[in-house]
Amino acid sequence: MCLAVPMKVISIDDDHATCVIGDVEREVRLSLLPEVHIGEYVIVHAGYAIQILDEEEAQETLQLFADFQEDIGEMG
16 A cells, blocks of 8 residues: 655755655655745655645644554554
């Protein structure tokens, strides 16, 4: 199963960006979103930034993931 997750862009080098979610950094391709800037949030799927999100929307999505993880933990 693949998920698309919101990540914050912390650096850009040509058509690649370093993005972070929690303590995890990943290199992401920006070829679909060349207008992205450092500090913005993007949805990342399969190594590509596919959509720009505002910070509030990104934080809401990240909270949903955290809630889901907590619910799964309570089930086990």
